[in-house]
Amino acid sequence: LPAGLSQWFPALEVLDVSGTGLAELGAELLALPRLHTLLAKNNRLGGPGSLPKGLGQAPLGRSLRVLNLSGNRFAEVPPALLGLRGLQSLSLGGNRLHGIPPEIQELRSLEFLYLGGNFITSIPPELANLPSLNYLVLCDNKIQSIPPQLAQLHSLRSLSLHNNLLTYLPREIINLVHLEELSLRGNPLVVRFVRDLTYNPPSLQELAGRTIKTRNVPYAPSDLPENLVRYLSLASNCPNPKCGGVYFDSCVRQIKFVDFCGKYRLPLMHYLCSPECSSPCSSASQSSTSQSESDSEDEASVAARRMQKVLLG
């Protein structure tokens, strides 16, 4: 890019340098205070220094709303762009990303995030801390599971997950009440009830942790090594309303099928603290296949009616 760019065109609002073979976007861009849309698709960006340093603090960093870097060679989300607090739309589709940094949550204004066509294997729960996100595209990646925290994205209207490696979804997904589009095709979703999900019995540490929590044994940070204090803070509550127990790492993973529109059965993963517990979905304890295949009404019926428009393709 020419060095005099910001002097010649100080009022520049939209810049499209797509398909120009650029290997870096330089500091010439930083002083453009009115630039809100930068399109740089199909270039050779991706190496260190692809984006100018100090992007977040520069005039450009405050004005930029739309950034399209799809079709480049980024192997990681460039840290330079994480300071763009005003950014509303980010596309890194068709790059070489292997993951999403938890710092993605710093893009507080993000509404549109396109990460389709990469090599992403997992999603950080911090992604759920984006308060305005309404369109999330994660299709054509290598994602094996969705963190349940993603259900906190209350404003999500469209979620694209097709062509990944998902076998089930977290049951919290039905809490996404504004979701209108959900694509799941091309995932090896479990179709039939898996009878023997292995249960690893809890360790002594886990059993001690559970006792401390359920009996409210008082403790202070000075009483325990730091790692155990942290461990105790990670207790999860058993979803069985009659149980009230907690678990740490050892839990029963149980797949329940939830009907949508009576046509599409989504396998949702429930975590229970022991095989004797039952999930909120059913009132009786379950051990038989037919039980779990038929009891989908309670939890699902309300959410299912909301999600009836969802195209599950």
Next chain:
Amino acid sequence: MEQPVQTETWKAQSLEELVRILHRIFAEDKVSVEEVQALMESYESNPEEWLQYAKFDQYRYTRNLVDNGNGKFNLMILCWGEGHGSSIHDHTDSHCFMKILQGNLKETLFEWPEKKGNGEMAKKSERVLRENQCAYINDSIGLHRVENISHTESAVSLHLYSPPFDSCNTFDQRTGHKHKVKMTFYSQFGERTLC
């Protein structure tokens, strides 16, 4: 035994001319699929002529009505953002022509599921349609899914359906179960329709 229809070789020089010729063809009692397909392919896409109909939606593909063919056909423009795709669907006993105006679309053909459909639907074939190519399908050929698999480019396609229809069945690829859906227009004649 049907009489073969006199097929002409048309060349539509503009979108307007394409519509005019379509009206002429569909005014007849018999219409030849090959003739319509060749006509659609003959039109060289010129964005200036159809940009007013190409309204994109952030979340999913849109259907924008261009002409309602005196009730004989519907001509519409579909706009596909990056990664947008359709479900597997049928065509309610109508003829469906699909011409690419911009970008590329992948078409995957499926067999009709068995009556007691409870297994994964069988894929017949797939292909990527390039700019100006025109594909044809009807229920006797099978079902299809259409998607823009590009993560960097949007796609625009021109569709002709005859007779017009406003509902069809969508199919769950994993089980073959079908579900009737109503189709709506995002815009008509260049004006956004709010519903």
